[in-house]
Amino acid sequence: MRFLLSKKHVYCLVVLLAALIPVSFPQAQSSAPPIVYQQARMEILIAASTPPAASPTSQTATSPEVPTPPIDTKNKYEAHSLAINVTVRPSEALEQRDLFLLSPFNQADALMFVYRTPELIIPSAPFIQQPVDILTINRQGLIEEILPNIVPANLDSQAAVDSPVLAVMYLKAGTVDKENIKPKDRVKHTIFSPAPEIRQ
Numbered sequence: 759m760r761f762l763l764s765k766k767h768v769y770c771l772v773v774l775l776a777a778l779i780p781v782s783f784p785q786a787q788s789s790a791p792p793i794v795y796q797q798a799r800m801e802i803l804i805a806a807s808t809p810p811a812a813s814p815t816s817q818t819a820t821s822p823e824v825p826t827p828p829i830d831t832k833n834k835y836e837a838h839s840l841a842i843n844v845t846v847r848p849s850e851a852l853e854q855r856d857l858f859l860l861s862p863f864n865q866a867d868a869l870m871f872v873y874r875t876p877e878l879i880i881p882s883a884p885f886i887q888q889p890v891d892i893l894t895i896n897r898q899g900l901i902e903e904i905l906p907n908i909v910p911a912n913l914d915s916q917a918a919v920d921s922p923v924l925a926v927m928y929l930k931a932g933t934v935d936k937e938n939i940k941p942k943d944r945v946k947h948t949i950f951s952p953a954p955e956i957r958q
Contacts, residue, residue, distance in 0.1 A: 796845070796846045796847070797843060797844070797845060797846075797865070797866065798843075798844050798845075798846045798947060798949075799841065799842075799843060799844075800841070800842055800843075800844045800868075800945055800946065800947045801839050801840065801841050801842075801945075801946040801947075802839065802840040802842065802937070802939060802943060802944070802945050802946070803839050803943060803944040803945075803946055804837065804838055804839065804840060804937060804938060804939055804940070804943050805837055805940065805942070805943055806835060806836050806837040807835050807938060807940060808835065809835045834936065834937055834938040835938055838937075839946075840937050840939075842866075842867040842868050842929075843865070843866045843867050843868075844866060844867065844868045844869070844870050844927070844947075845863075845864070845865075845866040845868070845869045845870070846870050846872060846949070847869075847870070847871055847872070848871070848872055848873075848874070849871045849872065849873045849874070849877075849881055851871065852871065852881055852882070852883065863930060867929070867930065867933075868927050868928060868929045868930075869886075869927070869928045870925050870926065870927040870928070871883075871925065871926050872924060872925045872949060873923070873924055873925065876896065876897055876922030876923055876924050877922060877923060878918060878919055878920075878921075878922055878923075879916040879917065879918055879919065880892065880894060880905075880916060880917040880918075880919060880923075880926050881916055881926060882910070882913065882915055882916050883910040883911070883928070884910065884911045885911070886909070886910040886911055886928060887909065887910075887911040888909065888931070889907050889908065889909050889931035890907075890908060890909070890910065890928045890929060890930065890931050891904065891905070891906045891907065891908070891928070891929040891930070891931055891932070891933050891934040891939075892904070892905040892906075892908055892910070892926065892927070892928055892929075893926070893927040893928075893929065893934075893939070893945075894919050894921075894923040894925075894926055895923055895924060895925045895926070895927060895945050895950070896921060896922065896923055896924055897922075897924045897950065897951060898944075898950060898951060898952050899944050899945045899946060899947065899949075899950030899951075899952055900941075900942055900943070900944055900945075901939065901940070901941050901942065901943050901944070901945065902919065902920070902921045902923055902941060903919055903920070903921075903923075903941065904934055904939065904940070904941060905917075906931070906934045906935065907931050907932070910928070924949075924950065925945075925949065925950075927945070
């Protein structure tokens, strides 16, 4: 004996089964937890360098004596270190919208983005609309390149660099010149892994 079910009966049967059998739908995966600002104390080890030669000035015998300027006890060309408070964030933080609402130097001397693996680019940072000094830093903490007095918001896109960098640091404009920071100076922090010393 065959039972013929109409479309109406089939529909009612499906509705009944759906009501009796509990169906659990997978909950939507929550987005990645927000990346929290991390304040870190870092030290830039600045090597000594030769100061530029002073430009000669000509004076006539009748010219009044020029007063001697006060002596600056700090010579930026000598080896020294610069301790700074740095706001550290992973490079993925550039995709977080809340970042665009915050001052890049809020309670810090510098802002630094760290890549998971070394990259050959300087990330686009359109939220920084003031002049800054940009440092690219390799895995060992050595400064590779310096871009002084740059407004990142004016850059069209990501800038390419010659050597892989692990981090990009943004300092307040003028810091590089004031402290005589140069390529191959070292940023000291546990984020970086300096090469082991070679003992002879």
